Amino acid sequence: MTIQEIVQQRNITKLFHFTHSDNLASIIESGLLSRSDLDAEGDDYSFNDSERIDGHLDAICLSVSFPNAKMFYKCRMLKPGNWVILEIDPSVLWDKDCAFYPTNAASNNVRLNDLELMKGAEAFSALFANEVYGTTREDYLTDQYTTDVQAEVLVFEQIDPSYIVKYIHPNKDSYKPFKEKYPQTNQRYYANLNGKTLFSQRHYCLG
Template structure:
């Protein structure tokens, strides 16, 4: 098998079905029109959008960040605290479609020096993808933390996608505010994308106490 086939087979073996991307709800109309676009593409096309990360410390504005199975709750919580007047939406993406794109794998936050020091060519490899599920010497075992096979060890692990993500990859949209959901319901119905109020994605992952 080639590198891509190994990545897809490994994801299937571990039961990885969904990737997660959160964004300001005001971005939803353009996402439902164009799909998810990297910041560099949005800027080049002079698109009007609201970005999550002012600094984008990983320096890779040509990529879209997604997480595996659940949001990077540390970042998501900070963003919501820093912007209390804003509303957010969680997009649940089809993992197979994403993994068929150009992806780089990061065992923790992509801006962390231990990750940014690894070349992108190395981060694109199947062998690197597997490291997202390795035991961590500085933490209890995955079993002790109660992690499922499809959950990366570090809750801040992420995948950088160096393509646009098509609308067809969006399987569900989750809101934490019923009134906001009703405002966007017609758009989502027109796009034939399932949605509901689901606050679970707005809370920390179940093993948060080990990562405080």
């Protein structure tokens, strides 16, 4: 079975990436670039993971069907201000050079693995295994959700703006200037973050 067939079978319709609003204008205009590419271009940017223990500064991190809630919470605590969730078309998974990690790519369980072993349909399918390094798949998870909320897709190519379906803001104040400057883009916002949102912990939102 191909990656595209697995995506269709599991009804995976969304990938996610989150970023500080400081980065959003350049993303809207140029797409998502890895830290290596941004450094090479001399761009000023805010990055999510200052340690980047996985060693892949040449990759962009995405999550399948729900943001990496643990990392997202950590980032929001470390850097105040507005954080924005990007919804990305799943065709990135077969259009781009990707590696698939069933848990956080910085985890000792996987970070030293041969990169080529983390690519392809079998590696992608492993994100949905019944057990992932001691984490048992919860009963409330439907087919499109990874077993571990920290499962990651590493994308080793630029993700063009055309792949970004939606920009989801935490409030109207964050949304408004971007909607005014980029009216052709699909900018959305939550009226409030009380209750179940993409800014919530996954087990709370889905459980």
